[in-house]
Amino acid sequence: MAREKLALVGIGKIATDQHVPALADSPDWELAATVSRHGTVSGVEAFTDIGDMLAARPGIGTVSLCLPPVPRFAAAQAVLRAGRNLMLEKPPGATLAEVHALHDLARAHGVSIFATWHSRMAHAVGAAKRWLAGRSIHEGRIIWREDVRKWHPGQDWIFEAGGMGVFDPGINALSILTEILPAPVHLTGAELDFPANRQAPIAARLDLSGGISADFDFRQEGPQTWDMEFATDAGLMALRMGGNILEIDGQRAEGQDSIMGEYPALYARMAELVRGVASDMDLSPMVLVADAFTLGRRNIVETFEF
Numbered sequence: 001m002a003r004e005k006l007a008l009v010g011i012g013k014i015a016t017d018q019h020v021p022a023l024a025d026s027p028d029w030e031l032a033a034t035v036s037r038h039g040t041v042s043g044v045e046a047f048t049d050i051g052d053m054l055a056a057r058p059g060i061g062t063v064s065l066c067l068p069p070v071p072r073f074a075a076a077q078a079v080l081r082a083g084r085n086l087m088l089e090k091p092p093g094a095t096l097a098e099v100h101a102l103h104d105l106a107r108a109h110g111v112s113i114f115a116t117w118h119s120r121m122a123h124a125v126g127a128a129k130r131w132l133a134g135r136s137i138h139e140g141r142i143i144w145r146e147d148v149r150k151w152h153p154g155q156d157w158i159f160e161a162g163g164m165g166v167f168d169p170g171i172n173a174l175s176i177l178t179e180i181l182p183a184p185v186h187l188t189g190a191e192l193d194f195p196a197n198r199q200a201p202i203a204a205r206l207d208l209s210g211g212i213s214a215d216f217d218f219r220q221e222g223p224q225t226w227d228m229e230f231a232t233d234a235g236l237m238a239l240r241m242g243g244n245i246l247e248i249d250g251q252r253a254e255g256q257d258s259i260m261g262e263y264p265a266l267y268a269r270m271a272e273l274v275r276g277v278a279s280d281m282d283l284s285p286m287v288l289v290a291d292a293f294t295l296g297r298r299n300i301v302e303t304f305e306f
């Protein structure tokens, strides 16, 4: 079957690291154009304005947005109003209201919209979900600690209002949590640490219903930690390496150390949605983050510079 044409918008770190390689190997998609003020992909037609691309290339039926969350809404609206399918990097927008508005717009235009959560595609997430089904969780603990200078070098937007700070990676943990738990959770308390010179938190500690806690920190040097552990009626279950390794009672049960399968799986899912004229807009990870900003106590901590 011929591959469908897709345009990629915001050619920066994640587009280059993950989207472009995933599209190059995709049986479903052909990267037919890019839109970015500075970034390009070798051999692919490049535009700097999304309106120009949508007008010039009516044959491109799907657009994938890799912009940071704050500048994304206007581009997303333009795509949907032009009757094209839309795929959104995580988090799907800067606010819940704008993402609901995009979902409504997609429905009105009869196109597909997909709020992606790449961490849900990690190797062991499906196995963890199956293992937890029907079990009782007594307690759960998420530890998501990474070095912002290593993973987001110079990305000042991440510490601006709407950039989400440490929730940019933390929402990945919450996307896994909300996928694997047998029942929904909600936030009951939070404490957020804001650097004195920034508008978004550098660390956060969350309490969720069901005895689940989360510890997010952007200041971890040395080994990085993306783990979650659950005490259940059937023993201890742990997901390590960002959802890629499942351990039961300390023994590896499933998984691989690589994250390279996540984006090919997202693009395969997008192809499925487009073929079925369906959408996938689970906003539960973003609700937990929004509630942490609503309910959280604020601490001012040491200033931060990249």
Ligand code: NAP
Binding pocket: 010, 011, 012, 013, 014, 015, 035, 036, 037, 038, 039, 066, 067, 068, 069, 071, 089, 090, 091, 118, 151, 152, 155, 157, 168
């Ligand atoms: P990035 O490299 O800083 O930004 C992507 C591109 O967006 C930039 O190269 C820039 O392209 C464009 N852009 C940046 N700010 C803009 C603005 N204010 N207005 C218009 N365009 C702007 O960011 P990223 O790391 O790729 O992250 C993008 C999204 O992917 C975020 O939502 C992030 O959470 C998600 N993500 C990132 C990672 C990661 O490891 N970095 C992993 C998974 C998901 P031009 O200057 O060429 O226009």
